Amino acid sequence: MGEAALVVAALLLVITAVRGSLAAVAIVAPARAASPQDLADVTVLVAVRSGDPLLPDVLASSVRTLAPARVLLLVDDDDTAGRAAATAAARATGATAAVLVDAAAATAATWRPAAREVADEVGAVRGEGTRRPHVEVVVCPPPGPGVNPKVHKLALADVRSRTVVLLDDDTALPAGGLARLVGALGAADLATGVPVYREQGGLWSRLLAAFVNGSALVTYLPLAQVGPPVSVNGMVVALRRDRLEGVGGFAALATATCDDYALARLFRAHGLRIVQTSQPAIVATTVPTAAAYLRTVRRWLLFAGEVVRRDLSARLLLLVLVPTALPLVAVVLAVASGSLAAVGAGVAALAVPALVTRALRLRVMAAVPPDAASADHMASPIHTTSPGWLGVLLEPVAAVLAPLQAVAAQLGPRTVTWRGRRVRVGIGTAP
Template identity: 40%
Template sequence: MTRRRPSPLALAAAGYVALQAGKTAAALRAAGRAPAAVEPSPGRLARVVVAQPILSGDPGLEDALRDNLLALEGARFCWLVDTDDPEAQRVARRLAADLGRADDATTVVEVVLCEPAPDGTNPKLWKLQAALDGCRPDDVLVVLDDDTRLPLASLGALLGGLDRATLATGLPAYLPGSTLWARLVEQFVDNNAAVTYLPMEPVTINGMTWAMRVADLRAMGGFGPMLRSLTDDLAVAGRVLDDGGTICQTASPQWLTTTVPTGGHYVRLMHRWMLFATVLLRRQPLSKVAAISTLHGTHPLLLWTLLLGTARTRRPGPLLAVLTVRSLLLEVVQRRIHGRSLQRPVLSVVSELAQPVHLGHGALRRTITWRTHVYRVHADDRFTPVPEPAR
C-alpha cells in the first residue's frame, strides 16, 4: 500500500506554522534574557540626556513631548528645533515654560535652535551632534524621535543594556492610528518587530529609540563621520560595529504614533523602509543574508501560496488552520512583550501579504525623495541626485 503524499497546501501550511512557531520561541527566549524593564534610580536618571530632533507637522507632537516629560521626570531633555520651523519652536518653548513654572520640577528642558543642515548632510544626525556637544562626559545620550513615547521602565532596560554593550536599542510598537493606512503601518511593525529584532544578533538598531554613553560616542568621533549617510539607524549601527562595539537589543517597547493620511503616504513610507532594508542586506555576508531572507521573507510567500491554493482547490481547511495558529502565536508574543494584543486580524494578514510587493518596489525603484531633493540610492553613504525632467 503506497503512502499518500502530502498536498502542496498541506506542505505550505506546515512550513508556515513551523517557521512562525520557531520565530516565536526564539523571540520569547531572547526576551527572557534581555535587560529587565525596571525604573532607574533618581541618580542614574539625572545623568540621562534625552535628545529629540523635533519637526512640526504632526498633530500629536505636543502630546508626545508632554508625555515624555511626565514619564521621565528627573531627566534632562534637549529639544533640537530648526531655526526655520516656527511652529516647532512655539510648541517646544511653551512646554518648557510650563515646566519652568512648576515649583517641584526636577526635569530640565533645553531648547536648542539648529541651523539648516548643509546640502547632502543628514539633518537628524546634524541636530544630534549639537546635543552631543552639550553633554557631560559621564552622561548617557538617549536618542528619541519626537513621535515616540518612552516609558520609564523601558528607559531602565536601555540603561541596563549599556551595562552589557556599547549601544542599547529599543523595540518599537504603535499606538492605534486614525486611518486605514496608519493601521497597516502599525500591523507591519507590531507583527514583525519582536520576531525580527530579538532572535538574531543585531545588525542594525531601532533608530526611533537608542542609547549610548557619551564617552563611547565621542571616542568613535561623534556623529561627524556619519553625516553623509541617508539613514541614521544604519549609520550609527554600522559605526558602532565597525569600531568593535556591541549592540544590546532590549525587549521593552517604546510607543509610537504615526500620521499616514493617504495611500500615497503609505506607499512612500513602506518604499523607504524596504529600500533601506535592501541597503542593509547588501552590507551583510551571504550567510546572514540567507538567514534573514529565510526567516523573514519566506512566510509572506507561503501565505500567498496558501491563499491562491485555497482559491484554486476550494479547500479552506489548511488556510484557516494557519490563520488561527498565526493569530495565537502573535497574541502570545505581544502579550508577553507589550503587555497587550496589538493585532487587527484582517489588516494583520493584509499587511503580511503586501510585504513582497513593497520589498519588490524597494528593490527595483532605487530613488528616494529627501529634503525636497530626489536621489538615486546606491548605498547608505553613496547616492546621486536625479536631475529634474526637462519641461
C-alpha cells in the first residue's frame, strides 16, 4: 500500500509538471491586439440576473474596460435588482445609456411598460438617428418553456456589428483584455479566454475560487496545446457575427443548458476554428453556504460530464480525468498505508499543484496592465488581484473533494436550478 501511494504521488507530480509546462507555453505566446477601430465594431452582450451582492460592482468594473465597444446589458423585466445594477453601471460610464426594444419582441406588450420604466431611470431612450451610446440597458420578456434564459436574452439583442462578445455578468475583462480577445479572431472564428477567480468573501466563496483556480489554467490551456478545443469557457467568448448566423444563431442554442459546449459543437460541426487564448477573465462570485457551493460545483460537473460523454479522448483522459482522480487516490492510499513516507509524498503531491497554479495565475495576470479607470472601485472585493496563500491551502481540499462530487453528480438526477429556474442538463438540438 505504501509503495502504491508513492507511485500515485509521483505520477501526480509528473502530470502536474506536464500540465504546468504546457500552460506556461500558452501564457507566454505572443498575442495580437485589435485596434480601436476594430473594437468600435464590437458588441458586448451581458445577460444580467440579480442574486449576487457583487453584481453592481462587477458590472460597473466590467463596462469600464470595454470601450469603445458597444455594451448591451440584458435584463429581465421582472428583475428589479438586476435592472438597478445595470442602470447604475451604465450611468457610471459617464455616457448616455438607453433602453432598446428589440424589433422581434416589440409585439410583446407585457414588457413595454418595464422598458419605459427603465428609460426613466436611465435618462434617455434612443431615438431614430441618435448616435448609439457606449452602454445600453435592454429589458427582456421572460423565456418560453424549455428555453435557456441566458440564450433567450442574447437572442433579443439588436446586434449589427461584425464581432460579438459574450460576457457573463459575474465576469470582467482586465484593461486591454477585450482587444486581445478580439485580436485572436484574426486567426479564428471563435476565441475564448480562461477564468481566474477572485479570492474574496467567506470560506465557501474562497473554496469555489480554489476549485476553479486549481483547475482552469491547467486544463483549458494544456488541452488546446495538444489539439483543437472541444468546448469553450462560456464566461467570455468572442466570435464573428456572420459565423454565428451561419450556424443558426442563438436560436440553435435555445434549448441547450450547456450553451457554451453546444456553441462549440455547432462551430466544430461547421468546420469553423476555435482558439483557446490565455486571456484571463476575472470572475467574482458569492457563495454563502456549503449547500450553495455543492449546488454550483454539481452543476459545473454535470456540464463537464456532457463533454466527457460526447468527446472523450486520450488527451481529455490524461490531462483532465486522471489528474482529477489522483488527489483523492493519493490521500486514500497514503492514509491507508500508515507510512510516514507515503503521507509525506501525498502532502507534496497535493501542495505542488497548488503552488504551480498559483505561479501560473501570477504569470497570466502579469501581462495585464493596471486598470486606472477602475481606481475608484479598488475598495471592492472584486479587485483583490494577488493569489493569496489561503487559496493555495484550499486548492488541495477542493481537489480531493472534486472526484467525489463528480461521481455524485453523474449518479444523481440530471436537473439543476439555474438562474432561478429548474432545467435539465443537455446541449439541446446541437449536433
